Amino acid sequence: MTRRDILLGALFLWMAAVIWAAFLWAPAAAGFLGQSSRIVFFHVPTAWVATLSFLVSFIASVQYLRTRDPRWDVRAHASASLGIVFTILATVTGSIFARIMWGSYWNWDPRETSITFLLLIYAAYFALRGAVPDPERKAALAAVYAILAFVTVPFLVFVVPRIYWSLHPDTIINTKGRITMDSRMFRVFMASLAGFTGLAAWLYDLECRIEALRRKAEEEIL
Amino acid sequence: MWRFLGETMAVFAKDMRCEFRTRVAFNSLALFAVTTLAAVSYTIGPYGIAEADRPYLLGALLWIVVFFAAMAGLDRSFVKEEETHTAPLLRLAARPLVVWGGKLLFNTVTLALLMAILVPLYVVLMGLSVRTPGWFILVLAAGCLALAVTTTIVAAIVARAMSRGALFAVLSVPLLLPLLVFLIQGTRAAIEGRVPDVLAALRAVVSLGGVMTVASAFLFPVVWHD
Incomplete structure (x- = not known):
């Protein structure tokens, strides 16, 4: 059994415990309809991992432009792919919450709007990659676009939702800098955050290895 | 500094001369804007929107017309260099930052000319009355600069890729949406005369535009030489 297998087993157990605790151990928050508040254990960590993935993609893109090492391009590509998957998950979980609390899946709330923009930005990143045949030029142009895209992320994640009035509940650490969550909920929430980060790290490693193998196979064919 | 400005102006003057030979970018932008405005004016007109909704909807429609017109022609400055195979010569003759500066200036002037024609027409045809015209013009000017900065770097990227026409809109739209x-919030506030809200929107536009300018200036040499 390798170290990777042990870590994967631990991650599996951790996530199973988080799911159990999220539904059976943590109490439902007051002020929310029924059990809808439990979605916070999945919605916020997916949004966190999506933002983290875009940050990794940005750092890897900067590193690619500095070093011209194709492995950084593989990392940037892998983390952007993960970012888009987790953004979709955050959007879907947010939509389910919106349906229960506000009566419709979508109503262009500032946070819904900003996550849509984020999705479009990273979809465009993949469109650009598909439109450049030369691998080196593709890597360089994609890195430039990823950096430009990341520049807009703070505006989308922090500025737009705070400038305009929103139905969205207060973020975990709100504008007053206070955490208003029940302590048991908070423990499950932090465990979920750690679990999702671990899950993203595992998927990132997997995606990097698959992408490296794909490129190696392409080189062999050529 | 003066040398940089002189070289930038030389690239800008070259682009203007080339543009006035064919007027492809100007014509595309102006015709697209006027056609869209005619369609909007014909279907909605000055009385088609309820009084309470006018500031918001007219502000949004104005920027939609400007945005789509920009998509129709602002990629020409770089795409033309690649299509006519003059880009390698420009790479030898001028420093990357000078080329970026010249193209940015060209796109800014093109967009400003477009807005100088479009906005008065829009005001007349849509019956738009603005409570704080000075702030309204300032929002338009800031928007013009910020749009030009973003579209210039995207045009440079697109010129180095395939299926350029479609790609320009695909890459620009997500970056320009925030x-x-x-801009729409700022324009609405200027129409309604709410100066503090105009200032809040202007701060956001200037900071986003400023960050884009710095990032573009740093990244352009990579796009230009790769």
């Missing part, structure tokens, strides 16, 4: 949200 900017357009701030």
Whole structure:
């Protein structure tokens, strides 16, 4: 059994415990309809991992432009792919919450709007990659676009939702800098955050290895 | 500094001369804007929107017309260099930052000319009355600069890729959407005469535009030489 297998087993157990605790151990928050508040254990960590993935993609893109090492391009590509998957998950979980609390899946709330923009930005990143045949030029142009895209992320994640009035509940650490969550909920929430980060790290490693193998196979064919 | 400005102006003058030979970018932008405005004016006109909704909807429509017109022609400055195979010569003759500066200036002037024609027409045809015209013009000017900065770097990227026409819109739209949200809010506030809200929107536009300018200036040499 390798170290990777042990870590994967631990991650599996951790996530199973988080799911159990999220539904059976943590109490439902007051002020929310029924059990809808439990979605916070999945919605916020997916949004966190999506933002983290875009940050990794940005750092890897900067590193690619500095070093011209194709492995950084593989990392940037892998983390952007993960970012888009987790953004979709955050959007879907947010939509389910919106349906229960506000009566419709979508109503262009500032946070819904900003996550849509984020999705479009990273979809465009993949469109650009598909439109450049030369691998080196593709890597360089994609890195430039990823950096430009990341520049807009703070505006989308922090500025737009705070400038305009929103139905969205207060973020975990709100504008007053206070955490208003029940302590048991908070423990499950932090465990979920750690679990999702671990899950993203595992998927990132997997995606990097698959992408490296794909490129190696392409080189062999050529 | 003066040398940089002189070289930038030389690239800008070259682009203007080339543009006035064919007027492809100007014609595309102006015709697209006027056609869209005619369609909007014909279907909605000055009385088609309820009084309470006018500031918001007219502000949004104005930026939609400007945005789509920009998509129709602002990629020409770089795409033309690649299509006519003059880009390698420009790479030898001028420093990357000078080329970026010249093209940015060209796109800014093109967009400003477009807005100088479009906005008065829009005001007349849509019956738009603005409570704080000075702030309204300032929002338009800031929007013009910020749009030009973003579209210039995207045009440079697109010129180095395939299926350029479609790609320009695909890459520009997501980067420009947050900017357009701030601009529409700022324009609405200027129409309604709410100066503090105009200032808040302007701060967002200037900071996003400023960050884009710095990032573009740093990244352009990579796009230009790769």
